[in-house]
Amino acid sequence: MQWFKSTVAVKAGTAILEVGCGRGVGAKLIYETYQPAHLYLLDLDLRMIKKAERWLNGENEKPIYFCVGDAARLPLKDDSLDAVFGFGFLHHVPAWRNGLAEVARVLKNGGVYFMEEYYPGLYQNFITKHILVHPHRDRFNSQDLHQAFQNASLTLTHTFELKRMGILGVGVKADADSVICKPNEDACQVVLD
Numbered sequence: 523m524q525w526f527k528s529t530v531a532v533k534a535g536t537a538i539l540e541v542g543c544g545r546g547v548g549a550k551l552i553y554e555t556y557q558p559a560h561l562y563l564l565d566l567d568l569r570m571i572k573k574a575e576r577w578l579n580g581e582n583e584k585p586i587y588f589c590v591g592d593a594a595r596l597p598l599k600d601d602s603l604d605a606v607f608g609f610g611f612l613h614h615v616p617a618w619r620n621g622l623a624e625v626a627r628v629l630k631n632g633g634v635y636f637m638e639e640y641y642p643g644l645y646q647n648f649i650t651k652h653i654l655v656h657p658h659r660d661r662f663n664s665q666d667l668h669q670a671f672q673n674a675s676l677t678l679t680h681t682f683e684l685k686r687m688g689i690l691g692v693g694v695k696a697d698a699d700s701v702i703c704k705p706n707e708d709a710c711q712v713v714l715d
């Protein structure tokens with residue numbers, strides 16, 4: 523069995539994917555912070571990818587690759603990435619469990635998934651359901667998402683969660699038994715009702 527230290531550090535020179543990158547605001551931060559050897563940016567919407575390209579591609583050549591694609595079928599090899607970022611994309615995906623399984627598939631063992639996700643209480647409440655467009659069926663709440671992480675062998679090590687609103691979290695591709703965490707030190711889980 524391999525053991526993985528529960529750390530949120532990502533080394534420079536690694537391979538990183540952002541799923542649902544939108545116009546590339548987060549991707550620019552990822553690029554500047556982690557200086558990856560390869561940064562893959564994927565979004566379902568061609569208009570977003572074009573905006574991200576404009577936002578990120580300055581005059582210098584950068585190792586950033588843009589792709590229009592579906593999170594539920596990532597065009598990347600198994601076990602090929604050190605980190606995946608997802609800021610608010612998974613709750614847009616009809617087959618969201620497949621989306622999460624795909625994140626796990628493309629991560630190397632010990633790779634890290636940084637995520638921000640929202641629950642229906644935020645985006646499908648009596649006001650937001652009239653304003654925002656999201657899939658209606660089979661939406662995940664806190665319990666569903668935690669279960670799906672477990673099923674995908676992604677161990678949540680750091681979370682900050684508002685139970686009815688959404689979650690910020692870090693998942694490591696490893697079984698819970700093989701993640702070394704000292705309570706209140708390496709790992710941290712905060713849940714607010």
Ligand SMILES: C[S@@+](CC[C@H](N)C(=O)[O-])C[C@H]1O[C@@H](n2cnc3c(N)ncnc32)[C@H](O)[C@@H]1O
Pocket residue numbers: 541542543544545547548564565566567570591592593594608609610611614615616
């Ligand atoms: C709420 S926006 C977040 C954009 C960006 N991550 C940010 O934080 O600004 C959700 C993004 O997910 C993309 N998206 C929705 N469904 C997707 C799918 N199945 N595969 C990939 N991207 C998807 C949308 O096109 C949109 O750009």
